[in-house]
Each structure stands twice: as C-alpha cells, then as structure tokens.
Amino acid sequence: MNKILEYLKYCKHSNIILTGGMKIFDTITEYYIEKGIQPSYPLYLSLSVTSMCNGQCLLCSSESKKFWSGEIDKANPLLKKRLVELSENNPPVVFILSGGEPLLFPTRCKEYLEIFYDTSVIFGLFSNLALDLDYKRLKIVEILEERPFSFIQTSIDSIDKNEHELLRKGTNLAVILSNIKYLKRKNIKIKVNTTISPYNYKSIMDIVKYVFNEGIESLHINPVLPFGRAKDKIDERLCIEIVDALIKVVSSREFNNIKEHSITFPSELIPLSYIGSKYEDILEVYDNSKKMKNKFLSHQFVCGISHENCTCGIGWFPEIYISLEDKKIEEAFRIALSYGKKYYYATCEKCYQYYNCDFESSYTGKCLMMELYNKIEYILNYNTPLSEEESIRRKCLMN
Numbered sequence: 001m002n003k004i005l006e007y008l009k010y011c012k013h014s015n016i017i018l019t020g021g022m023k024i025f026d027t028i029t030e031y032y033i034e035k036g037i038q039p040s041y042p043l044y045l046s047l048s049v050t051s052m053c054n055g056q057c058l059l060c061s062s063e064s065k066k067f068w069s070g071e072i073d074k075a076n077p078l079l080k081k082r083l084v085e086l087s088e089n090n091p092p093v094v095f096i097l098s099g100g101e102p103l104l105f106p107t108r109c110k111e112y113l114e115i116f117y118d119t120s121v122i123f124g125l126f127s128n129l130a131l132d133l134d135y136k137r138l139k140i141v142e143i144l145e146e147r148p149f150s151f152i153q154t155s156i157d158s159i160d161k162n163e164h165e166l167l168r169k170g171t172n173l174a175v176i177l178s179n180i181k182y183l184k185r186k187n188i189k190i191k192v193n194t195t196i197s198p199y200n201y202k203s204i205m206d207i208v209k210y211v212f213n214e215g216i217e218s219l220h221i222n223p224v225l226p227f228g229r230a231k232d233k234i235d236e237r238l239c240i241e242i243v244d245a246l247i248k249v250v251s252s253r254e255f256n257n258i259k260e261h262s263i264t265f266p267s268e269l270i271p272l273s274y275i276g277s278k279y280e281d282i283l284e285v286y287d288n289s290k291k292m293k294n295k296f297l298s299h300q301f302v303c304g305i306s307h308e309n310c311t312c313g314i315g316w317f318p319e320i321y322i323s324l325e326d327k328k329i330e331e332a333f334r335i336a337l338s339y340g341k342k343y344y345y346a347t348c349e350k351c352y353q354y355y356n357c358d359f360e361s362s363y364t365g366k367c368l369m370m371e372l373y374n375k376i377e378y379i380l381n382y383n384t385p386l387s388e389e390e391s392i393r394r395k396c397l398m399n
Ligand SMILES: C[S@@+](CC[C@H](N)C(=O)[O-])C[C@H]1O[C@@H](n2cnc3c(N)ncnc32)[C@H](O)[C@@H]1O
Pocket: 053, 059, 060, 061, 062, 098, 099, 100, 101, 102, 126, 127, 128, 153, 154, 155, 193, 194, 195, 222, 223, 224, 225, 226, 227, 230
C-alpha cells in the first residue's frame, strides 16, 4: 500500500483534518453536515474591505490591485445597512474582514465590526501584517481581543527572505515577524496560513518549525489554488512532490504539537493514491457510501460580500455575484444558492470518486482521475509505441 493511502487511513482515526481550511469553520459546519441541514443564511460571512493591497503576491488568488491612497477610509452606507439587517435577524457565526489588505482601511474595518458589537459573532481579520500597527490599526486588534475565539489570520509562505520576496512581493518579512511577536503578547489568537506551491514546498518545514518555536497556536497549510494571479503559474507535474512534502509535514513532531494544525490535501491525491495500490486498501480509505448523503461544498455556508461593488457571492470561489442594491444578504445568499445548485458537484460526475474530490481543493483545476483513466485506456488499447513493443515482447515470450 502506498504512503498516501496509509496516511489517509490514519487520518480517519485522528484529529487532523484532511480538507477544509478552517478548524473553526469545520467545527461549526460539522453539526449541519451531520444532520443534513442547509442553513437559510450564511454561517460564515467574509467581507472584502478593499481589493487594494500593499503586497503584490505572485500567486494571489484575489488578484489584488495596487494601493492608491486617494480612496476615503469609510464604510459603504448601503453595505452597512445590509449588515445591520443581517445582525438584527440572522447574524453569522463568523464574520471575517478580508481583501486585498483590510488594514489599509482601518476605519472601514472598525465601522463594519461595530455593527455586530451586541452579538456573539466571532470576528476574524485576514491581514498580511506587513504594515505599521498604528493607533487606528491597533483599535481593530483591541476589538478582536475583547471577543472569545476571535483571531487574526496572517500569511507566511516562507521564512527565507529571498523566497519571501519572490512570493510575497511588496511585503517585508521582518515587519511581519515583528508584528506577529508583538500581537502574541497582546492575547490575540494568531493563525498562520501557508500556501504551498512549486516555489516553496522544499522549505515548508522551516515555517512549521517557526510556528512551533514561536508558540503560535494555529497553522493551516493549503496548496496554492489555480485562481487569480496563480492561474497558469502552477506546474502540475510537481503535484506529487508537493503531496510528498505535505506528508512529511503531517508526520513531523513540530506540526503535530501545534495546538491547531490543519492541512488541505489537494483532491488530486485521490487518483495519485490509486497508482500501485491494492483495491481492498483503496476501499478501506474511500468509503463513498457514507459520504454521499452528507457532502456539502462551502456554497452551503460561506458568503462573500464586497465593500467596493456591494455584491454577494457564495462559496470560497463564487461562480456568480448577486447585487445587494435591492436585496438583503439572506435573500441574495438564497438566490445564489439556487443558481449554485448546478455547481453542487463542481467536479465531473464521470468517476466513482466524485463524492470524495471537490473543486475547492483542486490544485490543477482538472480531474486527474479522468486523466489517469484516459491514459490507462490509451495504453490498454495499444495506442503507444511502448505498448506495441510490449505486446511484441509478450508474444515472443509466449512462443
Ligand atoms: C487573499 S489573502 C487576503 C488577506 C491578506 N492580504 C493576506 O495575504 O493575508 C487571504 C489568504 O488567501 C491565501 N491565498 C492567496 N492566494 C492563494 C492561492 N492562489 N491559493 C490558495 N490560497 C491563497 C493567502 O495566503 C491568504 O492567507
């Protein structure tokens, strides 16, 4: 049995999550998934405070724009109204400020967070932390600090200065690390998010060791997804090396000793694990019958809204955007969901594994199971010179 299947088998009996980025998100959605309940409003609401960023990361999925200082640091009144309606009727469980870089507009951030002040909503801030933590920005930290479970998610893709400059262009590693050190003293939960790609997979353990040594409580590692600037920049031939690096990470003492550690394996892992494995071993790991009923994609829980154009989209990677000009967030969520149904199984339905793999954790953006199937069929049909040679050799051996 190959290494991947062995790991996946172990995963089933441990606390390590195989897919799904956020531990908190998983904990919340678990109940709904188990009971087969589809919520009628978003449980996880993410607000893009700006599409502008002080960084210009090579593989940024949100294709952030360069920062222009002329834009006013104020909340969008219509969006504020929509969020007030939501907070009065169906406040989400988690409310995230993201972007771009949200801390470029701290007053906006503050105004949006204050809408949920009287609720028990958990706040999250996604920031590159490559900025000076001035008075206004620290006010946001203070708001987060006051709430249990709230957190700041920051991104570290390398601990090496040169690798960092290649991947996270425009951001300063020393500033980020010093801000993390400062925030750790401030009783705020720090969650490090690492995007693994062909550019950093060899040095990924250095990040794991850094997080462990600094006593940071949460680390999530996910493969770079082929969206935004990352589209067409991914060398899929390296997928196997990346999976190998991820297996090294999950086998390490440091990773397992970080309080919250999670990893997203790319769904390409499934076809890879088929290669050279025994059928019984495969069946032991991928039990389709159980998952079939309860499979939900992020569309069912996640909603992203935008400060700039007052729209709403569902799932980590929305397919359509609904205007909030004339609709409440819950209505827009339900409309998007009704369209989204056709993307319920975003991957193809051509193989028996489509319940296991999902588009949201796909590294190459295509189904490797089908690629593998086609290749095997091609070889079996003696369509390659090599198989022709092999058939001649076998004939010779038989005679
Ligand atoms: C788009 S950023 C916005 C927040 C902030 N600017 C930052 O970098 O932390 C949110 C998260 O997405 C991750 N990310 C960016 N591009 C990605 C990609 N192509 N695939 C997977 N994750 C990506 C980043 O590492 C970051 O943790």
